[in-house]
Amino acid sequence: MGEKENIQPKKGSIFFGSVHPVKLLLAPMQDVTDLAFWRLLERYGGADAYVTEYIRVYPGSRIDRDIERDILENNTGKPVIAQIAGEDPMNLERIVRELQLLPVAGIDLNLGCPAKVVCRKRVGGALLKDLLRVELILRTLREAVIVPLSVKCRPGYENAESFDELLKLFSDYKVDWVTVHGRTVRQGYAGKADWNWVYRAAERLDCPVCGNGDLSDPQECVRLLREEKCGGLMIGRGAVRNPWIFQQIREALRGEQINYPTGRQMLEYLFELEEMTAQVEKSRGELAHVERIKKFLNFIGLGIGNEFLYQVRRVRTRLEMESVWKNWLDHTEELKLIPIEQNQGKN
Numbered sequence: 001m002g003e004k005e006n007i008q009p010k011k012g013s014i015f016f017g018s019v020h021p022v023k024l025l026l027a028p029m030q031d032v033t034d035l036a037f038w039r040l041l042e043r044y045g046g047a048d049a050y051v052t053e054y055i056r057v058y059p060g061s062r063i064d065r066d067i068e069r070d071i072l073e074n075n076t077g078k079p080v081i082a083q084i085a086g087e088d089p090m091n092l093e094r095i096v097r098e099l100q101l102l103p104v105a106g107i108d109l110n111l112g113c114p115a116k117v118v119c120r121k122r123v124g125g126a127l128l129k130d131l132l133r134v135e136l137i138l139r140t141l142r143e144a145v146i147v148p149l150s151v152k153c154r155p156g157y158e159n160a161e162s163f164d165e166l167l168k169l170f171s172d173y174k175v176d177w178v179t180v181h182g183r184t185v186r187q188g189y190a191g192k193a194d195w196n197w198v199y200r201a202a203e204r205l206d207c208p209v210c211g212n213g214d215l216s217d218p219q220e221c222v223r224l225l226r227e228e229k230c231g232g233l234m235i236g237r238g239a240v241r242n243p244w245i246f247q248q249i250r251e252a253l254r255g256e257q258i259n260y261p262t263g264r265q266m267l268e269y270l271f272e273l274e275e276m277t278a279q280v281e282k283s284r285g286e287l288a289h290v291e292r293i294k295k296f297l298n299f300i301g302l303g304i305g306n307e308f309l310y311q312v313r314r315v316r317t318r319l320e321m322e323s324v325w326k327n328w329l330d331h332t333e334e335l336k337l338i339p340i341e342q343n344q345g346k347n
């Protein structure tokens, strides 16, 4: 476990050469958080920075075309961090050198993805089973990466036994900042994220630590930032469900009253999502379009209610879908958008 004494809470923010610290990041979510979604979020205040979906790196791989376009065409005015997922140091080095010719503000190494297709290849979260390889990768990246280098990790694969060892590697190779999602890889997205792993990383590392996992309540986010254990917060599903969340956190940080959306404002957001996905899916027909929106609705529905979720999961046409939306959301009551399992009568 290494040096137990000398543990000091480490503070500080994440910077990308700008004067404004980056505190609130949108978590990368494959097939969800592309440039179109970043742009949509900007209408609601947006995050301080965006992380691309992971770029899979293997022998002979190229930078994913769509992600490259997102980076090149990013007009959000916010920094973009390119995330890479791979297991071979030489190929990772090749890709980060290419990435750094693009307007990326940082490079982030994926050490947490639990998807079976990824883990089977010993990439993402599966790397946590092989810390020697993590060390080789970090050594290579530390030399090749001139923009801020970060990692996004979980506390371990099966359990968190080697977490301190992992943190020591981040220290040794002077990673610029670290995101911790408090579930093991084995857990996937089940159960609740254990934020004690975020705090532990923040205590043991000199660099800023960004906390991630199940964030949905702006007041709670403020508490986490104020405790100063977190240099930043990264929000994924909570931001799809509630695109106002970054703005709500800023309002709460300024001591202002938090603006919660009404049902009708939520309805407007859903129509904007529909328009956004229509542009991407225009060639693939109505059912493909509806299925694409369901990816978002699966997260959003949790903030509205079980019956809404049940109904939207069963629709097959745009008209049916819009009719469910209107039945549930054509009202002026405020929505807190806390997901069902965390919602103790707050909505």
Ligand SMILES: Cc1cc2nc3c(=O)[nH]c(=O)nc-3n(C[C@H](O)[C@H](O)[C@H](O)COP(=O)(O)O)c2cc1C
Pocket (backbone or CB within 6 Å): 027, 028, 029, 030, 031, 032, 052, 053, 054, 083, 110, 112, 113, 152, 181, 212, 213, 214, 215, 234, 235, 236, 237, 238
């Ligand atoms: C559909 C989906 C896709 C994801 N894709 C990625 C990814 O490409 N890279 C990554 O590091 N994490 C990925 N994640 C994990 C999220 O970034 C985040 O760590 C996780 O959802 C927990 O945060 P949340 O509770 O705020 O959503 C994905 C998660 C989901 C649900």
